[in-house]
Amino acid sequence: MMKNSICLLLAILLTACANNINTPNGGSQWDFDHQVQFKQTDLKDGKYHLQVITKQSTEFSKLATFLMRQSLQLCKSYGFKIEVLEGVERFDDKLSFPNMIMPSLSANIECPAP
Numbered sequence: 001m002m003k004n005s006i007c008l009l010l011a012i013l014l015t016a017c018a019n020n021i022n023t024p025n026g027g028s029q030w031d032f033d034h035q036v037q038f039k040q041t042d043l044k045d046g047k048y049h050l051q052v053i054t055k056q057s058t059e060f061s062k063l064a065t066f067l068m069r070q071s072l073q074l075c076k077s078y079g080f081k082i083e084v085l086e087g088v089e090r091f092d093d094k095l096s097f098p099n100m101i102m103p104s105l106s107a108n109i110e111c112p113a114p
Contacts, residue, residue, distance in 0.1 A: 034066045046111040053104045063105045075111035083108040
């Protein structure tokens with residue numbers, strides 16, 4: 001009986017922790033699955049601004065992959081358009097400028113019309 005109560009309590013706590021907390025439009029959020037920080041702003045119907053914040057330990061490929069996955073999640077289908085505004089690095093940037101602080105990956109996303 002005691003084990004069942006403890007298991008039930010743990011399940012309730014895990015469910016409460018898993019719920020997304022609504023952040024204000026454009027507020028900073030953290031994606032635990034991909035280990036990236038981002039800001040998402042609704043521009044208008046079907047259009048969003050997404051900024052994936054650069055950290056020294058986060059590789060560009062992880063930021064770009066998150067941008068694609070988040071775009072698919074926002075639009076709920078393929079056919080979305082991504083307009084990259086800044087943050088794309090060249091393959092030799094770290095060799096040429098090892099101490100350069102890269103800007104965050106920033107893009108506008110436009111979902112296909114329903």
